[in-house]
Amino acid sequence: MSNPSLELQLKTLPNQPGVYQYYDKNGKILYVGKAKNLKKRVSSYFTKQHDSGRTRVLVKKISEIRHIVVNSETDALLLENNLIKKHQPRYNVMLKDDKSYPWICVKNERFPRVFSTRNVIRDGSDYFGPYTSMKTVRTLLGLIKGLYHIRTCNYNLSEEKIEAGKYKVCLEYHLGNCKGPCEGLESEASYHGNINAIKEILKGNFKDSLNAFKEQMKDYAEQMQFEDAQRIKEKIDILSNYQAKSTVVNPTISNVDVFSIVSDESYAYINFLQLSYGSIIRSHTLEVKKKLDETDEELLELAATEIRQRFHSQSKEVYVPLEIDLGEAVKVTVPKLGDKRKILDLSLRNAKFHRLEQLKQVKITDPDRHTDRLMAQMKVDLRLNKEPRHIECFDNSNIQGSNPVAACVVFKDGKPSKKEYRHFNIKTVDGPNDFASMEEVVFRRYRRLMEEDESLPELIIIDGGKGQLSSALKSLDRLGLRKKIAIVGIAKRLEELFYPDDPIPLYLDKKSETLKVIQQLRNEAHRFGIKHHRNKRSKSAIQNELENIPGVGEKTIVQLMKKFKSVKRLSNASLEEISSEIGVSRAEKILAYFKGK
Missing domain, CATH: 3.40.1440.10 (GIY-YIG endonuclease)
Structure with a gap:
């Protein structure tokens, strides 16, 4: 220093x-x-x-x-x-959102109102939240309105003003949505009983409200007031239905925060679930851009602290997939089995889905960022020294040794560069010898690139196992490129990746983007090679048949194929049509051949 x-x-x-x-x-x-x-x-x-x-x-x-x-x-x-x-230091991960979150406020009033707000005013009112979705807020407010009769007006319902008859009941009273505390038709104690029940529901505790409604329904039924009993039963159904949708774990798991993380080379996605009385009362996912190759543990610690502060969590226990330190006051649990593990897996699934959505959006809105992230990920997954911006893949095609050909496809920044695809007719190998054919085409490809001073790939993929990989390596050794270009072989059966001098293959996650790019390269090389092989076999078959006709040579065959496109059309052509191309004498020989056939 x-x-x-x-x-x-x-x-x-x-x-x-x-x-x-x-x-x-x-x-x-x-x-x-x-x-x-x-x-x-x-x-x-x-x-x-x-x-x-x-x-x-x-x-x-x-x-x-x-x-x-x-x-x-x-x-x-x-x-x-x-x-x-x-x-906001330059080299720190920033955990921030550009939006304010909605809350549900139970106003500090004689007859409290219940409404949504984005502004928290410290006036003694109770605030529940913040919620990450306005849809959740509307659902809860709709549930509360269907269960309890609370006022929606803004009147100051002081005792003096009510006694003075300052207010009159509104339409909500006549619709049965309010019991008219503005005219003294509902007592303060009765109203506050409803408010206390609403607060419990907002905390995630449905049990007390359900029990109270069941008692009410039983009382009405005993008194033969069946219409009132039916009305209470409908409320029980509403509350039970909502509870069933929100309960995803054992109801004994209460007041717990759950965090999970999914990360790649550049970004991490941290999901947060808050549980109360066995119900998820909040879910939120953060996207974090890495700055200094932070570990998942470091990011999870930072995110958990920030999110708990942001959402005013008082939970004394958190479930996480990794051992992290959140201080002495918080119990950190890493679940392995049972209901606790299930809720952690649910959080992880949320993080993965959020990541997939973000990747799809980025692919459309910011393709450069998508490419940079993909290249960085491939570098790590394939254990490369540099990002594989230029990849080439080789595949051999022959059927029982006939017309052996090979194909080379080129990907730039993870996408096909079709103008750079190349076919190779095998010149130095007799019979079906994939190893020797691979050695020939790899040598020809990179000798030419070096002679023409063209850019070399960062990665070569050989469609085949250890044998084809060894053959390709021989050519790279002859050209002095062994240490300059990374090379791997991919076997078809189990998608194993073979590396030079490493007997143990690498197995990538079947859903990884890296494997998908490699499979796309392999499939493209196979398709391109088969197409050329078919064309060559077809052309060879036509030429072999027409060359059987005495007096018809290669130039005549090419001229006829340009005109008639196929042997079938040629066989159906008239003497005049054929002779206009190659003369009467040869035209008569061709027609005689087809007639004799």
């Missing part, structure tokens, strides 16, 4: 939990991080060899280190999150 000031700062850092901040020479904040041990964590930036180019650049820019010591890891986690939101 060439900066004496930084060396001194590193030596004097405490071995305590805290938050560190990196600044550049202009005093601009670059990065904020947390640590269980400040000295060890910060020193690691300057003593380790970093694989990430962005991390190396960050370290070069650091001119000053500041730190804040805290009492616990929980405090460090919360302080880190707040500093990131406040300063």
